Amino acid sequence: MSLSFKQIRYFIATAEAGQVSQAAVNLSISQSAITTAIRDLEETVGAQLFDRAPHGMHLTYAGRQFLSHAYDIMKKVADAQQLNLVTSQVSGRLTVAATYTVIGYFLPYHIERLKRQFPGLDIQLFELNRESIEEGLLTNRYDISVLLTSNILNPELSAEKLLSSPRRLWLPAQHRLLSAGPVGLREVAEEPYIMLTVDEASHTSLKYWSQTPYQPKISLRTSSVEAVRSLVANGQGVAILSDMVHRPWSLEGRRIEAMMLQDPVPSMDVGLAWKRSAEFTPAMTAFRAYFRGAFHIPD
Structure with missing residues (x-):
């Protein structure tokens, strides 16, 4: 039996959620689909990836090893999907404001990918609270922000949700x-x-x-x-x-x-925000296009 992209996605979702039921909710599919995919995956790799318990699914040693490979596979697939998004020749300075949670638990991986995809883009990152970000966007100190969009209050800002974290x-x-x-x-x-x-x-x-x-x-x-x-x-x-x-x-x-x-x-919603009246620069367009592609946001 061959390894499938779907099996890897379902495996990662279950490993991160710790429960088949929650992984099914996050992926909007049935629990039986995830259970079958994981069982088939374990048969393919020849190892038990999870210990099943009444209150959840815990990775075995083999499961933790496979999770590392699974992340690498998903990263390469995502990289491949970005190849034709916008030209890699985009250059210039981009000031990005982000909140504590976003910088600590969301942005580092994406900043590294952005810098590889757009080597001419000079991303200046600033950590601020939500009020300071809103004020900074409106006064043009920052071009764009990544923050908890569910907390945004100012109607002069536009926001685009990337993900909802339960x-x-x-x-x-x-x-x-x-x-x-x-x-x-x-x-x-x-x-x-x-x-x-x-x-x-x-x-x-x-x-x-x-x-x-x-x-x-x-x-x-x-x-x-x-x-x-x-x-x-x-x-x-x-x-x-x-x-x-x-x-x-x-x-x-x-x-x-x-x-x-x-x-x-x-849920905790994470996304982008910018001044509603802002004119998008090529750097801003590239930044937004990267995230829209990474999170499959439709045009």
Whole structure:
């Protein structure tokens, strides 16, 4: 049996989500399609890639090795799709503003690809909060930005969403809620809660909590995602954060599980923003075209 591109996509989605059900939601396909693809993939490579558990799918040693190869394959496919997007001869200076979360968990990979694809493009990157980015775009200090588009307020800006990252409940391994059946904000409200504050995360969180009769029992507020990760992994509380910043292991090597909630929790939307009246330069056009191609945004 030959290896297929579809199998690799489904494998990566499951590895990142930690659950077949969530991977199916993210890909808008059936769970059975993913289960079949992974089973066929394991037969093809001759190794078990996941350990199956009641509350999720965990990569085996072979699975972690294969994930590295899978990322390489997807990267090369994406590179190939970009060949005719815009001319690689684009040059000039481009000032790009981005928020903390975007710079830390989204942009580095894409900046490296942009610089390889457009070697004449001088990308100047600035880390700022959302208010400063909006003001900087309107006063022409920055050409374009990459930020959480779900937080943008100013009507003088245009925005284009690239991806929606679901928010899930983070729990330490073997937490009681992992085997408690359906879990909603009511159950979360009974747990110590670690509140992330960076990039208006606390404001966003309290907006969806306020639509329920429950409130989080906040034990700590922190601007550090790594602090949240370690505290959750060490059993000091739970958190609700996006898949984009989720990693299954803390710095201490302890497991962090993530599960979907019954109650509606908005996704974290990442995308581009620019001044509505701005005239696009070739550098801006190349930057936007790269991301539109990378995330399959239709013209």
